[in-house]
Amino acid sequence: MLEPFTGPFADLGEERTQGTELAIEEVNESDEFDFEIEYETYDTQSDPEDALSEASEAVQSQGAQFLTGCISSDVALSMNDFALDNEVLYTPGAxxxxxxxxxxxxxxxxFETSTAQIAEAMAQWTYEEQGDQIFYHLADYAYGESVRNEFESRMEELSDDYEAVGETRAEFGAGDFEAYITQIEGAADEADAVVIGSTGEDLTTFLSQAADRGLPDEIPIVTTTASFTPVRAGAGDAATGVFSGVRYYPDLEMGDNQEFVEAYEAEYDEPPDNFSRVGYDSIRMMVRGIQEAGSDDPTEVADVLGGLEQETIFGPNEFRECDGQAVNPVWMGELVEGDDLPDVEILMELDGEEAIPACEETGCER
Structure with a gap:
């Protein structure tokens, strides 16, 4: 289990770990499986080199056959290569x-929802409700770049008049966003919305500083991840009025989600959020692959896991054979005033098939 237990994504890493451990506990206590899962945790510190070192220790010294985790996209991409080189199965969190x-x-x-899937809902809603003149503020690493590319490609399909009217980029872990907010304010008269491509502590800090400056009164703020509980909790009232793509929310009446919510709340005395559901069903889907293969050899499990339909919190789902991506539904929401932290009000929904790109568009060659 490779997670960022320290650094800007520590809250998200802890949340994902809780979902992962709950799934492992259920598997080990179930009569459905004739095996148990043993695991160790490793701190990636949201750094690719640290993650590679920890993964090497897990595989070469401890004999790990399956890896899960990594919130940072840069770290997860390094794990992709590691998994192939070492022939171990990997379920990422980025x-x-x-x-x-x-x-x-x-x-x-x-099982995590990709930027392409969430951008499908975000772009459709933004175009229909806000417009097609967009300013971008991005985290300056793989995830931020992915948000820009995916959102922009969809806006170009939706509108011949689409224009990117400006862009700012902040390094990962930046603590001061004042200069970027000033640039966004300067473009507020010509931009219909500002799209934020960052997450975790970076997004929390940005939203807090933006609210202090009154930015939400000047331009709609559209984000990929402000619906995450740690972001809403960290930003507090500063997140109210922000729009966000939504990958998961506990009130979903789909699949066995309510059973998951009940078990999670009983274990941790709090509702699950996106990364806890990712950890939870990453394990459950992987374990069913082991069961289907009748083997714990990662290559044999990988051979059967693609296209294997399974029951998940979203209902029947699968990792597609063509790219290994789960076919997840997505939503668009607005953060509204709540009791202890802003609530998420759902504005629109796309089902899994509507949200996921066609196989031939992904660039994946497996």
Missing amino acids: ADVAITGERCNEYVFR
């Missing part, structure tokens, strides 16, 4: 399109 796109391989299967 959203960059390349993970199940041009950097895919036959050992990688992702």
